[in-house]
Amino acid sequence: MSTASPALDHDHDHEHHGPARGLKRWLLTTNHKDIGTLYLLFSLAMFFVGGAMALVIRAELFQPGMQIVDPHFFNQMTTMHALIMVFGAVMPAFVGLANWLIPMMIGAPDMALPRMNNWSFWILPFAFTLLLSTLFIPGGGPAGGWTLYPPLVLQTGQAFPFVILAIHMMGVSSIMGAINVIATILNMRAPGMTLMKMPLFVWTWLITAFLLIAVMPVLAGAVTMLLTDKYFGTSFFNAAGGGDPVLFQHIFWFFGHPEVYIMILPAFGIISHIIPTFARKPLFGYASMVYATASIAFLSFIVWAHHMFTVGMPLAGILFFMYATMLIAVPTGVKVFNWVATMWRGSMTFETPMLFAIAFVILFTIGGFSGLMLSIAPADFQYHDTYFVVAHFHYVLVPGSVFSLMAAAYYWLPKWTGHMYNETLGKVHFWLSVIGVNILFFPQHFLGLAGMPRRIPDYALQFTQFNMISTVGAFIFGLSQLLFLYIVIQTIRGGAKATDQVWDGAKGLEWTLSSPPPYHTFTTAPEVK
Amino acid sequence: MAASHAHDASAFTTDHYYVPHQSYWPIIASIGLFTMMLGAANWLNGGGVILFWIGVALILITMFGWFSTVIHESENGMYSAQMDRSFRLGMVWFIFSEVMFFAVFFGALFYARMYSVPWLGGETDHGLLTHGLLWPHYEAAWPTGGPERIGGFFAPMGPWGLPAINTLILLSSGVTITWAHWGLIEGNRAALIKGLAATVALGVLFLSLQGYEYVHAYRDLHLTPQSGIYGSTFYMLTGFHGLHVTIGVIILLVILFRSIAGHFTPQRHFAFEAAAWYWHFVDVVWLGLFVFVYWL
Ligand code: HEM
Ligand SMILES: [Cu+2]
Numbered sequence: 001m002s003t004a005s006p007a008l009d010h011d012h013d014h015e016h017h018g019p020a021r022g023l024k025r026w027l028l029t030t031n032h033k034d035i036g037t038l039y040l041l042f043s044l045a046m047f048f049v050g051g052a053m054a055l056v057i058r059a060e061l062f063q064p065g066m067q068i069v070d071p072h073f074f075n076q077m078t079t080m081h082a083l084i085m086v087f088g089a090v091m092p093a094f095v096g097l098a099n100w101l102i103p104m105m106i107g108a109p110d111m112a113l114p115r116m117n118n119w120s121f122w123i124l125p126f127a128f129t130l131l132l133s134t135l136f137i138p139g140g141g142p143a144g145g146w147t148l149y150p151p152l153v154l155q156t157g158q159a160f161p162f163v164i165l166a167i168h169m170m171g172v173s174s175i176m177g178a179i180n181v182i183a184t185i186l187n188m189r190a191p192g193m194t195l196m197k198m199p200l201f202v203w204t205w206l207i208t209a210f211l212l213i214a215v216m217p218v219l220a221g222a223v224t225m226l227l228t229d230k231y232f233g234t235s236f237f238n239a240a241g242g243g244d245p246v247l248f249q250h251i252f253w254f255f256g257h258p259e260v261y262i263m264i265l266p267a268f269g270i271i272s273h274i275i276p277t278f279a280r281k282p283l284f285g286y287a288s289m290v291y292a293t294a295s296i297a298f299l300s301f302i303v304w305a306h307h308m309f310t311v312g313m314p315l316a317g318i319l320f321f322m323y324a325t326m327l328i329a330v331p332t333g334v335k336v337f338n339w340v341a342t343m344w345r346g347s348m349t350f351e352t353p354m355l356f357a358i359a360f361v362i363l364f365t366i367g368g369f370s371g372l373m374l375s376i377a378p379a380d381f382q383y384h385d386t387y388f389v390v391a392h393f394h395y396v397l398v399p400g401s402v403f404s405l406m407a408a409a410y411y412w413l414p415k416w417t418g419h420m421y422n423e424t425l426g427k428v429h430f431w432l433s434v435i436g437v438n439i440l441f442f443p444q445h446f447l448g449l450a451g452m453p454r455r456i457p458d459y460a461l462q463f464t465q466f467n468m469i470s471t472v473g474a475f476i477f478g479l480s481q482l483l484f485l486y487i488v489i490q491t492i493r494g495g496a497k498a499t500d501q502v503w504d505g506a507k508g509l510e511w512t513l514s515s516p517p518p519y520h521t522f523t524t525a526p527e528v529k
Numbered sequence: 530m531a532a533s534h535a536h537d538a539s540a541f542t543t544d545h546y547y548v549p550h551q552s553y554w555p556i557i558a559s560i561g562l563f564t565m566m567l568g569a570a571n572w573l574n575g576g577g578v579i580l581f582w583i584g585v586a587l588i589l590i591t592m593f594g595w596f597s598t599v600i601h602e603s604e605n606g607m608y609s610a611q612m613d614r615s616f617r618l619g620m621v622w623f624i625f626s627e628v629m630f631f632a633v634f635f636g637a638l639f640y641a642r643m644y645s646v647p648w649l650g651g652e653t654d655h656g657l658l659t660h661g662l663l664w665p666h667y668e669a670a671w672p673t674g675g676p677e678r679i680g681g682f683f684a685p686m687g688p689w690g691l692p693a694i695n696t697l698i699l700l701s702s703g704v705t706i707t708w709a710h711w712g713l714i715e716g717n718r719a720a721l722i723k724g725l726a727a728t729v730a731l732g733v734l735f736l737s738l739q740g741y742e743y744v745h746a747y748r749d750l751h752l753t754p755q756s757g758i759y760g761s762t763f764y765m766l767t768g769f770h771g772l773h774v775t776i777g778v779i780i781l782l783v784i785l786f787r788s789i790a791g792h793f794t795p796q797r798h799f800a801f802e803a804a805a806w807y808w809h810f811v812d813v814v815w816l817g818l819f820v821f822v823y824w825l
Contacts, residue, residue, distance in 0.1 A: 020551060028551035110548045112615035115595070119555035126563035130570070161570035169566060175626050183618040187611060188546075217626045221633025225765070231573050234754050234761035235679050236637055239659065242675030242758030244645035251633060314653075520548075 018519050027122070030114035031519065032099045037416075038121050039096025040409075044485070046088030046128065047402075051478050053081040058440075058474035061467050064459050074457035075143035076135065082146030083163075086263070087170045088128055090397070093405050094266040095120075095177045098205050100416065102181065104510040104517065105199045107190025107526045112183035120177040127169035134159035145455060147252055148223065150237040150245050154230050161231075164223045171216040178212035181205055190509070192528035196287065199508050203290050204269030207297045211258045211265070214301075219255040222248060246311055253304035261300045264364075264396060265293060267404030268335055271357050273508070274411050275339050278354035279346025280505040285338040292331035292338075299328045309380045318377045325375035329368065336365055351503075352426035356407035359399055359434050367395030370445065385455075388448025394441045398477075399434070406433070406484065413491050414498035418516040421491040429487060432480035439473025547607045554595040561587030596783070600800075604792065613799050620803040624810050627773070631814050634769065638762040638821060642671055646758065649676055674757030684750040685759065688823035691742045695735050696819045702731035703812050706781075706805050714795050718788070725785040728808070732778040739771050766822055770814055777811045780804045 019025045019034065029035060056077050060068050069077070099117065103110055111117045134141040139157030142148075148163075156163065185206045189198070198206075225236040226248070235241025237248045268289075276283045283289065305313060305321040313321075339361050348354070370392040374380050383389060406429075414420050443466035448454075452463045459467065498515040509528070513521055565584025572578045602608065647653075650669025651660035660667065664676035672685040686692065709724025711717075746752040754764040784804045787793065793801055 024551070027556045028553060030549050030552055109546050113619055114548050115552045115555055116619075118552065119558055122556055122559040123562060126559055126566075130563070130566060158574045161573040165566040165570055169562060172562070175623075179619050179622045179626075182622055183615045186618055187614045213622050213626045214629055217630035218633050221630055221637075225633075225637065225761075227573075228754065228761070228765065232754050233680070234765070235675055235758050236761050236765075238675070238679070239645070239649060239663075240675055240677035241679035241761070242641060242646050242649060242673045243761065244640070244648075247637060247640050247645060250640065251636065 028118070030110070030118055032103050032111045032114070032117065033416075033517070033519065035111075035117050035121050036096045036098075036100030039092045039099060039124075042121070042124060043089050043093035043096060044488070046084050046092070047481070048485075049132070050081050050084035050089055051481065053077045053084070055474060055478050057081065058471040060457055061459070062471040063468070064461055064464055066458060069457070071457045072140065072143055075145075075455070076141040078455050079142045079145055080131070080135070083131065083142075083167075084128070085397075086146065086259070087167075088124070090263045090401050090405070091174065092124060094205075094208070094263070095174075095181075097201075097266065097270070097405075097408055097412075098177075098181050101412065101510060102184055102202055102205060103188070104513060104521060105202050105508055106185065106188060106193055107509050107522045107528065108184060108188035109520065109523045109525075111180050112188055113180050116176050117180050120173045120180065123169050123173040127166045127173065130162050130169070131166040134162045137162075147256070148226065148248075149252075150226060150229065150248050153226065154237075161227065164227050167223050168220055171220045174212050174216050178209035178216075181209040182213070185209075190522070190525040190528050196290070197528065199269075200272035200283065200286070200289055201266065201269035204265045204272075204293050207293050208262050208265045211262050211297055211300065215255040215258045215262075218251060219259075222251040222255065225251075246308070249308050249311060250305065253307045254301075256307065257304045258297075258300045260393070260396070261296060263401045265296070267360070267364075267401050268293065270404045270408045270411075271339060271360055274353050274357040274407055275342050275361075276507070277411075277503050277505040278351060278357075279343045279348050281342055281346040282507075283338065284341035284344075285334070288334055289338055292334040295331040296328060299324060299331070303328065306375055306377075306380070309377045310384045322375055322377045326372065329372055332368055336361060336368075351410075352421070352423065352430055353407045353411035355427065355430045355434075356403045356410065359430070360403045360407065363399030363403070363434075363437070364396055367392055367397075367400055370395060383448060385453055386448035387444040387452045387454055390454050391441050391444035391448055394444070398441065399437050403433075406430075409484075409488065411503075412510075413488070414502045415510060415513075415515050415517070417492050417495075418498055418514075419491050419493075419495035420498050421487050421495065425483065425487050425490075429480060429483045432483065433477060436473050436477030436480055440470055440477050441473070443467075443469045443473075545609055546611055547602065547609070549602075552595075552598075554591050554598065557587065558591040558595070561585075561591055600787070600792070603800075613797075616799050616803070620806060624806060627810065631766075631769065631817075634762065634766050635817060635821065638766065641758045641762060646671060646673055646675075672759035674759065679757045680753055680755035680760055681751060683752040683756040683760065686742070686746060686750065686752060686763065686823060688819065691738050691745075692819055692823040695738055695742075696815065698731050698735045698738070699812050699815050702728045702735070703809060705731065706808055710801070710805060713788075713793055713798055713801060716795055718791075721788050721793075722785065725781060725788055729778055729781050729785060732774055732781065732808075736771065736774055736778065739767070739774075763822060766818055770811070770818055773811050773814070777804075777808050780807060 019031065020028070026034065026038060029038075054077075056069060057074065060066075060074055099111065102108070131141075137158050139159060141159050142153070142156050142163045144153035144156060154160075185198070185202055225234070228234040229236055229238065235243040237243050237245045239245070272283055272289060303321055303325040305317060306325040309318060309321075343358075350358075370388065374383055374389065374392055410421060410426055447463055447466045447470075450463065452459055452467075500514050501511050502515060503511075509522075509526060510517075512526070561584050563584070564587055565581055568578065568581030568584050572581050647669045649660060649664060649667055651657060651665075651667075652669060667676035672683075674680055674683065705724050705727040707724075709721050709728065712720025712722075712724055752760055752763065754760050756763075781804055784801055787800065792798075
């Protein structure tokens, strides 16, 4: 830095300063750790908002008949719950982790485009203000399902432009976040950190970012056509004008299927960090993990119509999408095999992150298997739009994506805050969650197989028992997340001092930093051997 | 950032990765975007439009301020070669996202022409039900306003009039911007400025003709966005393309002023290149439009 100009020296001085004080620190920050924290806190807040809506749904479904809410409000709850969990809780949480961890894992001083990073985050609270405000306007929020199928969604009242424009804002935020991740990974790695030496969380995020940039604009295009169909008289999804409502489904799922991988690939990365740490063995099959991730990403672009088997498609199309979907099980299987092989004969200990990681492997695999059942077209004719589908995607998303996020929080929280969390409480949280989630979602498989349709506020009497069990599970799971909130706050405020290494088996550049790391890290790049 | 100082702008003056400390622009941009979206929603719901324009103004102010800051930093030699690569990656992937955005509307066009319209006309057993039950008299054709001729009768836009001229204009603008780039690399400022000015002029000419074409379409052809799936895809594709040409022209204008101010050197001119990439992207999209919207 000897060649630095006077202007730079001035700038350089600042680096030894800590963060600014007060609200301004958070509003104006360009620091990847601050922005990571903002993302994570925002996502936690949305997790509780979306969770409260889920509890409204489950409370209504406790018994047949209409008990608590009217059907229109019920539909608003299912729609908003999904939109908030997908775009407000799971996706921002992974972006928050990317912000905190990628620069520390690759030895970079910050994200590549720090000002844009701030913008990516601060769009989100505004977007969700727009979305949530629809609950309070005449006619209420969107109620046509998160998949926004026309013509139903075009019956939305005043909420309609709010929803569409909020989705546009979320898209802008995700695309900029993804561009930042790609630029950071491709351009900011410390000397010696070759691509095939990158930690798997970084690899999975690189591929996720590519998926995001490829499909968020597709969603934007789809909702733009909805908007013009409703307000400007276009006929994209109107058969009378030569269009086709099914066209929307194709475009939506061309976005939608890669989207589900956007929500699971970074989770794969997290699990690939945690299992080796607590098995005290290097990850089995690093290279095959990378290739499996890339293959899953590639395949995710050519399977979308497995969501549309019942809509009417040429036979060749059905067969193609059926076999392509089944093919995804192969790279997914490689991953599960590698995790198990990593644990094989490891000297394992079972701290909270590891418990969540092991539960992830088992329960995600159950979700994968039900996915495989759904991919069989003739079987899907029966399962489609039933609770079986609901059970499938909640197994991959809750004990899948969400458990990976919990695991990540417990695993890196000591690094971020400098304090150990309370291990006993963590374990209590884990067991309540894992028991709650299975009581909540396992019976939904049976409900679906028996024919209970999804997104309906009332049901036939024979479904009562499983619904009651499911609702009990929902409240166990939901309320135990308050314990998580308590543990996180407690850890931020104090607790036993964490060492730099935190976990004795942990490997990677982030563990070479102090706990908590200084405000600016790796301003001079470390050497990676 | 305070002190500006003499520097040799021909090469990167630092190997330090500049991380700005705090910035007001992103949060103003977020507020602007929110205001704009809220205003648009209000407008679409039949309310006033003022809020929308306030949002747009905020966004424009932000863009001006944000880019001024970045240009100022660049001119003060605060950016390294590594920084430059970040900007390049950012631009490349931004353009990729734009490609995917246009791909959706092309996809809708292909889907309508290859599937939905033939099916409505009764082709293959897939289409028989809708055709037989709802519109047995409809014969598939392209262009079409659909079985119910939504939007009334219209005439399609032929390719060999204005659109062909516009194709020539955009293709020539691709040449002029390359000429400007050569001028820049060879240190020939006159060629740089002339080439850029010509590109901007061609862009403006294109937009004017496009505007004229829209007037013609509305007045003489009765072709509107309501004209069934043909009108929908026509206006969606040409409209978004026109918007991108407008943005491109504004970017090129900024680059032109910066060239006149002497900002670029043969070694360092990322902003110029980014503008050129964007312009070529807009050009290529137009070729797709010409072939698939106007011609075939
Ligand atoms: C082994 C891999 C997987 C296979 C074979 C698979 C297969 C399927 C199929 C065929 C459906 C459509 C069911 C229907 O509507 O009839 C479906 C729905 C769904 N899947 Fe998966 N899936 C897999 C993994 C995942 C993952 C990893 C996620 C997310 C993390 C996911 C999330 C979803 C969601 C959200 C839906 C329902 C969307 C809706 O209709 O609202 N799936 N899956
Ligand atoms: Cu799918």
